[in-house]
Amino acid sequence: MKYRGTKLRQLGINKRKLGKTGYNFVFGLLLTIVMVGLIVLGFLWSPYDPEAMQGSVKLNAPNLVHIFGTDQFGRDIFSRVLVGAGSTLSIALGTVLIGGGIGIIAGAVTGYFGGWLDEMLMRVNDALAAFPSVLLALVIISIWGTGKYKVMLALGIAFIPSFARIVRGEFLRCREADYVISAKLIGVSTPRILFVHILPNILPALLSSLAIGFNNAVVQEAGMSYLGIGVQPPDASLGRMLSESQTYLASGPWCAIFPGVFLVLLVLGVGMLGEGILDRFGGGR
Amino acid sequence: MKFVIKKIAGLIITLLIVSILAFLAFEVIPGDPARTILGTEATEGKVQALREEMGLNRPLPQRYGQWLGEFIMGDMGTSYSYQIPVRDMIGDKIPITITLTVIAFFFIILFSIPVSVLCVRYENKLVDRLFLIFNQITMSVPPFFVGIVFTVLFGLLFRLFTPGGYVPYTESVSGFLGYLILPGAAIALPKAAMSTKMLRNSLLAEMRQDYVRTAMSRGNGFWRVLMRHVLRNGILPVITFLGWAIADVITNSIVIEQVFGIPGLGRTLISSISKRDYPVVEAVIVLIAVVILVINVIVDLLYRKLDKRIEV
Numbered sequence: 358m359k360y361r362g363t364k365l366r367q368l369g370i371n372k373r374k375l376g377k378t379g380y381n382f383v384f385g386l387l388l389t390i391v392m393v394g395l396i397v398l399g400f401l402w403s404p405y406d407p408e409a410m411q412g413s414v415k416l417n418a419p420n421l422v423h424i425f426g427t428d429q430f431g432r433d434i435f436s437r438v439l440v441g442a443g444s445t446l447s448i449a450l451g452t453v454l455i456g457g458g459i460g461i462i463a464g465a466v467t468g469y470f471g472g473w474l475d476e477m478l479m480r481v482n483d484a485l486a487a488f489p490s491v492l493l494a495l496v497i498i499s500i501w502g503t504g505k506y507k508v509m510l511a512l513g514i515a516f517i518p519s520f521a522r523i524v525r526g527e528f529l530r531c532r533e534a535d536y537v538i539s540a541k542l543i544g545v546s547t548p549r550i551l552f553v554h555i556l557p558n559i560l561p562a563l564l565s566s567l568a569i570g571f572n573n574a575v576v577q578e579a580g581m582s583y584l585g586i587g588v589q590p591p592d593a594s595l596g597r598m599l600s601e602s603q604t605y606l607a608s609g610p611w612c613a614i615f616p617g618v619f620l621v622l623l624v625l626g627v628g629m630l631g632e633g634i635l636d637r638f639g640g641g642r
Numbered sequence: 643m644k645f646v647i648k649k650i651a652g653l654i655i656t657l658l659i660v661s662i663l664a665f666l667a668f669e670v671i672p673g674d675p676a677r678t679i680l681g682t683e684a685t686e687g688k689v690q691a692l693r694e695e696m697g698l699n700r701p702l703p704q705r706y707g708q709w710l711g712e713f714i715m716g717d718m719g720t721s722y723s724y725q726i727p728v729r730d731m732i733g734d735k736i737p738i739t740i741t742l743t744v745i746a747f748f749f750i751i752l753f754s755i756p757v758s759v760l761c762v763r764y765e766n767k768l769v770d771r772l773f774l775i776f777n778q779i780t781m782s783v784p785p786f787f788v789g790i791v792f793t794v795l796f797g798l799l800f801r802l803f804t805p806g807g808y809v810p811y812t813e814s815v816s817g818f819l820g821y822l823i824l825p826g827a828a829i830a831l832p833k834a835a836m837s838t839k840m841l842r843n844s845l846l847a848e849m850r851q852d853y854v855r856t857a858m859s860r861g862n863g864f865w866r867v868l869m870r871h872v873l874r875n876g877i878l879p880v881i882t883f884l885g886w887a888i889a890d891v892i893t894n895s896i897v898i899e900q901v902f903g904i905p906g907l908g909r910t911l912i913s914s915i916s917k918r919d920y921p922v923v924e925a926v927i928v929l930i931a932v933v934i935l936v937i938n939v940i941v942d943l944l945y946r947k948l949d950k951r952i953e954v
Contacts, residue, residue, distance in 0.1 A: 481659065488660060488931050491893045496667050499915040499923045576784040580897045583786055584912050599790060603901075606805070610794045617787040625782040 382633025388626030396446050399439025407436040416609040426611040438619050441593040448509050452574035455513025460520025465551050468528030482518045490515035508587045512574050523566045527559035561638040568631025572624045595620050653939045660931050665706050668924040719921035728925045738906040745826030746891050753834040758841035777835040785894045789828040789901035806903040825902045829894045833887045845876040885941030889934045
């Protein structure tokens, strides 16, 4: 114990601080690994066919055969939660990929170069940022229609402004840093400076905002599918399971509780991981 | 004063951008509303006549000007699916959604101030730790799931309310407000957890300031210092957050109305999206956007007013 304490002190880590900040990171990482692991497992294998209806086991409470119980058609809820969470996960990842990808490029270019392009894009960005991303996604959905890929695109586009804003701020901060100036002096190309030199330095802030974006995407996709304007049948989704279960809340509350708790645990894990990354690797900020 | 003018000018520019985007999104991109109204069976001549009547053949800037003017005067067009003015469709639903939002917002404040003060008083003690965990978890729960849990708990288990038993305010105001308490709490809970967390950290940071030590050393008690000095300063950063939270509270009420069967703006919006009833969708979304933008400016101005360190 004593050895560990001195070792930590040698590394310049305050033990109390580690206990406080490492907590979020470690717990969030573990929870994320477990939840994503379960979902990946769901892609490969599930205890039952998620669509198979069994008349004999309608609305069974959780038991050893069906650990999360069964729904009104006798379908196994655990299998359905895995599949539903799988599509929720893929939509959220797609959203972060679209919104983050375009947002990072836009933010990097505008933050690094500044000038009229920056000014113009930021004005539009301000207008869009004041406008909640859910509403923007709803506008896009109402014009394009519903469905898995459209939800992904709509949310992805709606998230671009917030990512662009964060990345722009970080690039603005790093633009005058010594290592950027030296890289410029020895003739490193601009794209290389942007994405090989600066990007890794803003990784903690970027990763934590990606985590927040991921969570927003999960929650909003679930909300939209719950409202019937997101993922459409036959695609499964946690939000749709929640809305279908609402008629049976009295006779089978587990139909709603398990998909919901699964969603909450996924969001909780990723959220704590995001906070943990910022606490742990965020540097002096 | 200069700041106020600058803010209001910024607001007007943003509102114009939003209106242009809304006009493009709903009046230009979806295609031909004349065709939509008449259906695919109608003859080309009839569609042309209606296009002429609706003014669809005129240049875009002219159409935008007219649309904006009519919108400001309260004429938001006619619903495709019900053939009645949009204004009549959403007019009586606005008070419902506003009441729900106000109740939710009230709950956020009612929860976060006492709880964060408690956490600061007993920093790192059991109460503080328990609320820390509670907040971290509730922050991750989407409001509509809170709504479902509330329905199961309070509606079916404790039978404190009838799920789906919405009472119109024209019938009984107390019954109406009573039914909105749980939906309001469901919207508030995740945001309240977030603002508690922020307020706690901001209060703790204030407690470490020199002026607190000075006040304490002059013999003032903890509560007196907290109430008279710390809370005033510590709440400032949270006000900005609350301004942002209003936007989320409004958008979350869209989903919560569906959970509890409240016939407010949100329900109208969702059913109109499913039916592709563009004039209604457009009116509701623009209204919500305007409210959010205006509130954000008010919050900004309020912040300046409250923080004596910044000139207004």
